[in-house]
Amino acid sequence: MRRGTAIGVSVLLAGIFVAQSCVGHDLIVRVKDRREVTFGEMMTDLKKARVVYVGENHDEPAHHLLQLRIIRDLHGAGVPLAIGMEMFTAADQRELDRWVEGRVGLTQFQKFYLRSWTLPWSLYGDILLFARDHRIPLVGLNVLRKIARKVATTGFDSLTPEERRALPPSIACDVSDAYLAMIRRSYANHDAGQRSFRNFCEAQMLWNKAMAYHLVAFLQKNPRRTVVVITGGGHAMRGGMPTEVEKEEPALKGVIVLPDPAMPLDTITLADADYLWISH
Numbered sequence: 162m163r164r165g166t167a168i169g170v171s172v173l174l175a176g177i178f179v180a181q182s183c184v185g186h187d188l189i190v191r192v193k194d195r196r197e198v199t200f201g202e203m204m205t206d207l208k209k210a211r212v213v214y215v216g217e218n219h220d221e222p223a224h225h226l227l228q229l230r231i232i233r234d235l236h237g238a239g240v241p242l243a244i245g246m247e248m249f250t251a252a253d254q255r256e257l258d259r260w261v262e263g264r265v266g267l268t269q270f271q272k273f274y275l276r277s278w279t280l281p282w283s284l285y286g287d288i289l290l291f292a293r294d295h296r297i298p299l300v301g302l303n304v305l306r307k308i309a310r311k312v313a314t315t316g317f318d319s320l321t322p323e324e325r326r327a328l329p330p331s332i333a334c335d336v337s338d339a340y341l342a343m344i345r346r347s348y349a350n351h352d353a354g355q356r357s358f359r360n361f362c363e364a365q366m367l368w369n370k371a372m373a374y375h376l377v378a379f380l381q382k383n384p385r386r387t388v389v390v391i392t393g394g395g396h397a398m399r400g401g402m403p404t405e406v407e408k409e410e411p412a413l414k415g416v417i418v419l420p421d422p423a424m425p426l427d428t429i430t431l432a433d434a435d436y437l438w439i440s441h
Contacts, residue, residue, distance in 0.1 A: 212415030
């Protein structure tokens with residue numbers, strides 16, 4: 162490790178120790194210089210982006226509060242927004258539009274949400290209500306769950322021609338060694354054999370590619386909007402969905418906020434994220 166890198170890591174870890182010793186203080190680290198920054202400083206950067214990826218552990222309420230805070234701040238600054246969500250598929254778009262337009266009631270939409278995503282409404286409800294109340298478009302990014310589950314179980318090659326036709330056109334599921342290594346860092350607790358792990362990676366890559374396709378399609382039709390992407394931390398990392406977006410549209414280099422990263426903090430670089438948000 163080079164001396165400058167070692168010093169940067171030491172500063173980062175020291176800052177985390179101090180921050181976590183202070184009740185009520187969350188730490189935001191800018192990865193490029195390993196410095197603690199304020200929420201406002203981070204938002205100055207985010208307001209310049211066309212795409213803001215905010216990762217999450219799906220069942221962590223604090224991560225969804227951070228996502229909502231970012232959305233509120235951007236909206237309050239007058240940034241024309243949309244919210245892209247892993248939790249919904251592209252096939253769900255009609256229902257998402259009806260919700261934002263106020264043409265479906267809360268009880269009915271909550272039922273639709275629970276058919277689409279198994280985690281409690283309380284985790285995402287405030288974000289979805291904010292989108293409705295302020296007419297912020299919601300964008301369903303994902304593929305059909307049954308297809309992703311099949312890939313995770315038996316691999317991409319097991320898909321039938323009919324199932325492949327349900328995917329974005331010309332989608333492949335190439336998984337590089339670098340991506341495999343990133344997934345091992347992001348999902349350290351994923352305990353499986355070699356074949357099962359590769360299938361898992363193929364399913365993750367399928368989601369990355371499909372979500373990138375749908376995001377780029379939306380941005381091409383809505384060139385004045387900034388999209389806040391809400392997705393799992395492994396997808397939000399630069400080697401995941403953002404890389405696939407940049408393959409489609411090289412100019413769409415987004416800003417990545419990674420809350421409570423699962424991998425060792427001293428290994429994280431700009432190849433992973435732009436900001437780390439550490440809660441306690």
